[in-house]
Amino acid sequence: MDQKETSIPHVTRTDEMTTQEYAYLRLRSAIMVGAFPPGHKLTIRGLALELDLSQTPIREAVRRLSSESAIEVLGNRRLRVPVMTPGRFEELVQLRTVLELHAAARSLPYVSDIVIDRMVAIDMELDAAVVKNDPVGMTRLNHAFHRVLYCLNPDQAVMPLVESIWLQLGPFQRQVMATYQHHYSIDRHKEILGALRQRDLTALSESLVADIQEGLALAGKEALRDTCFRT
Amino acid sequence: MDQKETSIPHVTRTDEMTTQEYAYLRLRSAIMVGAFPPGHKLTIRGLALELDLSQTPIREAVRRLSSESAIEVLGNRRLRVPVMTPGRFEELVQLRTVLELHAAARSLPYVSDIVIDRMVAIDMELDAAVVKNDPVGMTRLNHAFHRVLYCLNPDQAVMPLVESIWLQLGPFQRQVMATYQHHYSIDRHKEILGALRQRDLTALSESLVADIQEGLALAGKEALRDTCFRT
DNA sequence: TATGATGAAATGTGATAGCATTTTTATCTT
DNA sequence: AAGATAAAAATGCTATCACATTTCATCATA
Numbered sequence: 001m002d003q004k005e006t007s008i009p010h011v012t013r014t015d016e017m018t019t020q021e022y023a024y025l026r027l028r029s030a031i032m033v034g035a036f037p038p039g040h041k042l043t044i045r046g047l048a049l050e051l052d053l054s055q056t057p058i059r060e061a062v063r064r065l066s067s068e069s070a071i072e073v074l075g076n077r078r079l080r081v082p083v084m085t086p087g088r089f090e091e092l093v094q095l096r097t098v099l100e101l102h103a104a105a106r107s108l109p110y111v112s113d114i115v116i117d118r119m120v121a122i123d124m125e126l127d128a129a130v131v132k133n134d135p136v137g138m139t140r141l142n143h144a145f146h147r148v149l150y151c152l153n154p155d156q157a158v159m160p161l162v163e164s165i166w167l168q169l170g171p172f173q174r175q176v177m178a179t180y181q182h183h184y185s186i187d188r189h190k191e192i193l194g195a196l197r198q199r200d201l202t203a204l205s206e207s208l209v210a211d212i213q214e215g216l217a218l219a220g221k222e223a224l225r226d227t228c229f230r231t
Numbered sequence: 232m233d234q235k236e237t238s239i240p241h242v243t244r245t246d247e248m249t250t251q252e253y254a255y256l257r258l259r260s261a262i263m264v265g266a267f268p269p270g271h272k273l274t275i276r277g278l279a280l281e282l283d284l285s286q287t288p289i290r291e292a293v294r295r296l297s298s299e300s301a302i303e304v305l306g307n308r309r310l311r312v313p314v315m316t317p318g319r320f321e322e323l324v325q326l327r328t329v330l331e332l333h334a335a336a337r338s339l340p341y342v343s344d345i346v347i348d349r350m351v352a353i354d355m356e357l358d359a360a361v362v363k364n365d366p367v368g369m370t371r372l373n374h375a376f377h378r379v380l381y382c383l384n385p386d387q388a389v390m391p392l393v394e395s396i397w398l399q400l401g402p403f404q405r406q407v408m409a410t411y412q413h414h415y416s417i418d419r420h421k422e423i424l425g426a427l428r429q430r431d432l433t434a435l436s437e438s439l440v441a442d443i444q445e446g447l448a449l450a451g452k453e454a455l456r457d458t459c460f461r462t
Numbered sequence: 463t464a465t466g467a468t469g470a471a472a473t474g475t476g477a478t479a480g481c482a483t484t485t486t487t488a489t490c491t492t
Numbered sequence: 493a494a495g496a497t498a499a500a501a502a503t504g505c506t507a508t509c510a511c512a513t514t515t516c517a518t519c520a521t522a
Contacts, residue, residue: 087386160300
């Protein structure tokens, strides 16, 4: 174990991966699973030190994330993870619903039994993560479950947009997970799989909306009630 | 006139703007109005030379644009403007429709007479650009027209996603403009304004869909028929 | 105690240079 | 003439440094 202690989850780095790409993927993953709380301040030197890289690739990674609305560049050029407000949270949830409904609808014609099997496998892993009470694994596997479906359409252009929304909801994930036990969401996944087996767009849409609205949205609202969100 | 000759449109640079931001805005604007054709190859050194900047800010601008799907990073790490295919075009148009319908619906409660006046003013400028047969102006003013509406919602998070789609459709704009006279689109703007005055969501949605589908989509399909799109 | 000034530390920005890889061009072989 | 090979040029990547600005801590003053 020659890894430094850090709150930023590790990701495997392949050979053909550039340092900048590695930094991007690590920061992105960290934000997506809520490793940084909303409003958390970041510095380029600090991140470079923490990831043991030079500043240049960190800068480029941060720039990319700022263009995906995952990191905010303030007027004084300092960096922070965006804060969450009830209004913005509502907006992100509605946007996520619209985007994922669209993505699912346009992927449905490409659904095969093999794909469903793969989603079932991921869902089983997710169940295991729930049992282990592993919030990072739960978030990642939940995303993976949805991503398999949305990527079926070979010409899809929606996935980067969905990922941007996930990124923006990421810093809030910790609080959502703490507030909410995610039982509903799990059950909804079973409904989604059933709808996919029937190739039933209406049922798919309903269970997808329920997955997002009853899972994320309810928990988020509750978390926002007590939590302070600085401006 | 001490400006170098270049196909990249100029943008005014304010004092508090960093070099990286300036480079980003210029490249972004260039792509959005179709200054580069689909598949066009870019180099960091070349862009730095053309914009008379050093490589560092260019690299950061390119990274941001790559994260917005406006520039593609190939396996050999070379850069190019993405190519257009019928499948991807269809996907982008549908995505644009869904996003803008959502944005418009969530902005409608914030519409005021002042806002409508501003949109009317932009639409008149657009008419003038059509008369002058100024494709760059037409594209920019068309975007401005829609942007005013979608930005009304103070918590909106949809605009960056819409801009990403506009960016991806940008390289195709030249061909669309050449094929299509944009008359329909202009008329649709009048319909949109009428729907806004009535605060009529249904009418707004219909005219918005028509604006996108009958304007962009039809012209795009026609342009894609004859044009070759290299892979 | 509160407030403002001052110096030090921290931070973001941008230019540059060296390196590795890729692409292109030139040359040679068959 | 065509293909292989090697040299050369172009390109992307990243570390580093100097500079300007911002932030923070300290201290003096009202």
